[in-house]
Amino acid sequence: MKTPKERMLQVLRWFLSAWHYKLSGIKKPYNPIIGETFACYWPHDDGTKTQYLAEQVLHRPPVTALYIENRERGIVCDGSIWTKSQFQAPQTAASLLVGNARLNLVNLDELYHVTFPNYFAHNLLMGTIRTEVGGESVVVCEKSGLRADLEWHQKPMMWGADEIARVTVKVSESSTKKVLYEIDGHWDSTFTITDKATGKSSEFLDVSKLKVAPKWVVPIPLQNPWESRRLWGPVTEALMERPDVDWNEVTRRKLKLEDEQRELACHQKGDKFKEWPTKFFDKITVRDPDTGKDVETWRFRYERGDKYEKGESELNLVALSRRTLDSRAKAEETPALGAEGAAGAAAGGGGDGEKKVTGDEDKAEPKSS
Secondary structure (H helix, E strand, O other): OOOHHHHHHHHHHHHHHHHOOOOOOOOOOOOOOOOOEEEEEEEOOOOOEEEEEEEEOOOOOOOEEEEEEEHHHOEEEEEEEEEEEEEEOOOEEEEEEEEEEEEEEOOOOEEEEEOOOEEEEEOOOOOOOEEEEEEEEEEEEOOOOEEEEEEEOOOOOOOOHHHOOEEEEEEEEOOOOOEEEEEEEEOOOEEEEEEOOOOOEEEEEEHHHOOOOOEEOOOHHHOOOOEHHHHOHHHHHHHOOOOOOOHHHHHHHHHHHHHHHHOOHHHOOHHHOOOOOOOOEEEEEEEOOOOOOEEEEEEEOOOOOOOOOOOOOOOOHHHHHHHOOOOOOOHHHOOOOOOOHHHHHHOOOOOOOOHHHHOHHHOOOEEOO
16 A cells, blocks of 8 residues: 555554454353464465464463464564453353454555454343344554544344444544544444545445455474363364263363462462473563553564565464474474574575475465364
């Protein structure tokens, strides 16, 4: 996109397209385990790829740090998120999404500060349980002086079914507060944009027409023992025994992982306490351009925020996640690792097993969930 306004709108398309996933009813989640990691990538038609790496860096509170990059296209993003539970009488539970993401267009030196809405579960005591996204969030770019204020609507107590999944957005100049665009729609279907200067409206985004790009991952048997899909594999396997799921067995396998985590030194008190050594992320303080206050977040240890140079070495986040072992892993559970280890992966090395991800023989390995 050639102008700051166009880029702000494109960032909003990206952000608004990410909430389409719906659950039927309420499910008990997999509780993240400290030190757990997940890595994947998406290949693109232009020959580039976008990589993703996440690590559970804290358990109390349960903070997930994340990093995304497509260096060749000049896109780098990091941040952190955790949920804070809150009961709202008479029969609503809220999961407040605390944290932020910082999307950096490194070739243009534009940093977009993004915050998240919240999740709500209604009708806990009577009626049909219903989940909704609600609250407010912002996208702010200080360099361009543009901001977007998003309001995520919920169904009122009476009537108002059209408010379900509705989002309204105002894009404005931070200094003058002049509204440039208004966006209205539903995060599971379509959005319309109105240019306030001309009064003309047009389609902004139709989520129903977008295809979900599959994630490319290492086959589970080759994963590090503390990568998500291998770590939670036994629980997933028990859940997939449908229609005859043994829920007691599901709970037993889940509790085994959680009980083992409680024995770690980072969960002890007094002299037994030791801070957990993170693998890929460091806690930092950044200025929130929306509030002007300092906030804590997490930065990827190998992040490069400078302009892309043609021919530069590429990070291999899948290899990095796979090779960086957890001190809890047993020797017999450890996959064969390249001799250069995590440092080699961070410098762009491939190594043992990575051909399983990048070669033609892995065409069947992309996963959509």
